[in-house]
Amino acid sequence: xxATSKPTPAxxxxxVAVLEITWETxxxxxxxxxxxxxxxxGISLNTVQSTLERLHRKELLTRSKRGHAYRYTAxxxxxxxxxxxxxxxxxRFGGDAVSSLAAFVDAAEDxxxxxxxxxxxxxxxxxxxxxxx
Amino acid sequence: MNAxxxxxxxxxxxxxxxxxxxxxxxxxxxxxxxxxxxxPLARRRHSFTLAALPLLAMAALVAAVATTxxxxxxxxxxxxxxxxxxxxxxxxxRHLPAIDLGLVEFVAAVLLLSGISYxxxxxxxREYRAGKHIRSLLRLVEGRRPDRKIHxxxxxxxxxxxxxxxxxxxxxxxxxxxxxxxRERRIVVAHEVSHVRARDLLYNxxxxxxxxxxxxxxxxxxxxxxxxxxxESADDRVAGRFGREAVAATLLKVFRLQRGEVMPGLSVAGxxxxxxxxxxxxxxxxxxxxxxxxxxxxxxxxxxxxxSAGAHHxxxxxxxxxxxx
Numbered sequence: 001x002x003a004t005s006k007p008t009p010a011x012x013x014x015x016v017a018v019l020e021i022t023w024e025t026x027x028x029x030x031x032x033x034x035x036x037x038x039x040x041x042g043i044s045l046n047t048v049q050s051t052l053e054r055l056h057r058k059e060l061l062t063r064s065k066r067g068h069a070y071r072y073t074a075x076x077x078x079x080x081x082x083x084x085x086x087x088x089x090x091x092r093f094g095g096d097a098v099s100s101l102a103a104f105v106d107a108a109e110d111x112x113x114x115x116x117x118x119x120x121x122x123x124x125x126x127x128x129x130x131x132x133x
Numbered sequence: 134m135n136a137x138x139x140x141x142x143x144x145x146x147x148x149x150x151x152x153x154x155x156x157x158x159x160x161x162x163x164x165x166x167x168x169x170x171x172x173p174l175a176r177r178r179h180s181f182t183l184a185a186l187p188l189l190a191m192a193a194l195v196a197a198v199a200t201t202x203x204x205x206x207x208x209x210x211x212x213x214x215x216x217x218x219x220x221x222x223x224x225x226x227r228h229l230p231a232i233d234l235g236l237v238e239f240v241a242a243v244l245l246l247s248g249i250s251y252x253x254x255x256x257x258x259r260e261y262r263a264g265k266h267i268r269s270l271l272r273l274v275e276g277r278r279p280d281r282k283i284h285x286x287x288x289x290x291x292x293x294x295x296x297x298x299x300x301x302x303x304x305x306x307x308x309x310x311x312x313x314x315x316r317e318r319r320i321v322v323a324h325e326v327s328h329v330r331a332r333d334l335l336y337n338x339x340x341x342x343x344x345x346x347x348x349x350x351x352x353x354x355x356x357x358x359x360x361x362x363x364x365e366s367a368d369d370r371v372a373g374r375f376g377r378e379a380v381a382a383t384l385l386k387v388f389r390l391q392r393g394e395v396m397p398g399l400s401v402a403g404x405x406x407x408x409x410x411x412x413x414x415x416x417x418x419x420x421x422x423x424x425x426x427x428x429x430x431x432x433x434x435x436x437x438x439x440x441s442a443g444a445h446h447x448x449x450x451x452x453x454x455x456x457x458x
Contacts, residue, residue, distance in 0.1 A: 010265035016272040083288040085270035099337040100267055102328050104293035105388050105406050115407045123382055
């Protein structure tokens with residue numbers, strides 16, 4: 001997902017909840033998903049069905065027909081999806097400085113090797129100096 | 134109706150003048166305001182005040198002139214409007230200016246509105262798109278533990294980020310945590326948590342809004358100084374607990390780890406890590422917290438307001454020349 005040029009689609013609350021179920025239970029039907037979260041969230045089977053359909057269109061679920069009903073399977077792992085969001089957020093919006101994100105270190109590729117070596121040498125000297133005392 | 138539009142047009146011209154003065158001052162002062170050895174707090178205060186300068190100059194000029202105009206209407210200030218001819222562009226609520234608005238004013242107003250709309254809509258779209266992505270990310274990361282502020286994701290790439298404006302969360306990758314020692318892990322977590330506690334990302338949002346009024350080159354300079362100050366502040370808070378050398382060594386290690394990985398374009402607008410490490414290793418005695426600098430700039434804004442209130446008549450004459458009356 002992250003490796004392709006297609007952007008990772010944004011997800012709503014319900015979509016994430018449905019995805020969580022498909023990650024826990026491979027191959028589930030709309031009815032099964034509704035049984036798990038329908039009453040708790042106060043939503044109808046139709047809503048669950050349209051959410052599954054939307055996730056299928058977003059290429060996050062694959063489906064196969066069993067009898068009269070579709071059975072859905074997650075097509076991307078949870079961790080891969082999270083990683084692709086992070087990479088896209090840091091990469092695609094990087095030039096525009098996303099105000100709601102801060103990374104521990106930024107722009108690692110912009111620094112030249114000699115600066116890093118100089119700093120590492122400085123740290124080494126300090127540590128050796130301390131051991132020598 | 135025409136007279137009211139004329140008065141509004143004069144105030145728009147005044148606001149544009151204030152904005153231009155603020156932008157010019159920001160562009161000039163920002164070249165000299167960020168000397169070496171500036172404390173992180175001072176760096177942030179300097180950049181914030183400079184970012185707000187166009188808005189403050191605009192507001193001060195309009196407020197001062199509007200106050201004088203109101204004073205004239207209420208009889209607090211000597212009404213000099215009666216000495217002028219009918220075509221004089223009065224900045225007065227009682228003697229509305231009788232200037233003719235023509236095609237030039239119309240085109241200028243359309244251009245101005247289009248420019249403002251372009252900037253605001255562009256910013257809103259960018260933030261909306263990024264916000265949607267970050268909200269999706271946070272929803273996924275939080276999963277069934279929305280109460281937790283720190284989350285780990287099973288990704289081999291080494292990264293540590295804080296995401297979210299109002300309810301930020303720290304996201305750490307397994308790829309980073311597994312390659313760090315226990316003390317280094319605590320340093321990374323403490324650094325990110327300090328961003329959360331200081332509400333850095335919320336202030337970031339406000340700062341980005343202020344930058345909308347700046348010229349692109351100045352905005353870019355101020356943004357980079359702001360981010361530098363933000364990261365250095367977080368480094369200092371962590372260094373207080375773990376020691377400056379330990380924080381510098383951890384930064385260097387994470388840096389090395391990220392360089393070895395293909396992490397596409399980590400925020401190019403971010404802080405300069407080499408500067409951060411150098412500062413941690415060789416701390417320069419930095420005095421001041423930027424209050425004097427901000428105070429001087431605010432005093433200059435007040436002086437501008439007083440000057441424009443006092444030079445009310447001269448401003449009217451200048452506007453008359455600009456509008457051809």
